[in-house]
Amino acid sequence: MMFWYDHDVSGWGWFAMTASMILFWALIITAAVLVFRALNRPHEHTSAPVAPTPEQILAQRLARGEIDEDEYGRRLSALRKGPDPGTA
Structure with a gap:
């Protein structure tokens, strides 16, 4: 005990x-x-920022008033046609 x-x-x-x-x-x-x-932290570095395409840049310039509709049409058709094979 x-x-x-x-x-x-x-x-x-x-x-x-x-x-x-x-x-x-x-x-x-x-x-x-x-x-x-x-x-709960936002994932900041999951993907790299995507650069705008040339057509998007052209549309932004038209929206800002830097170019008129005629110039927009000419440049857009030139972008879609591609480079001229005889100038390179």
Whole structure:
């Protein structure tokens, strides 16, 4: 019967248990916050920006008023026809 009363936890044992429990929960909460932030972060570098096509640039210039409809038509037909084989 005396065996059970002789094995209590000392002050340092209580301190170690308390510190380890606080550290355990701090690590769990920190990991949860980091996972939550990583999942909710917008993915900025998933794809490279796509450059506009020459036809889109031409349409933008027409919309801004830099060129008129006649010039737009000429340049668009030149773009769609391709380079002249005799000039290269």
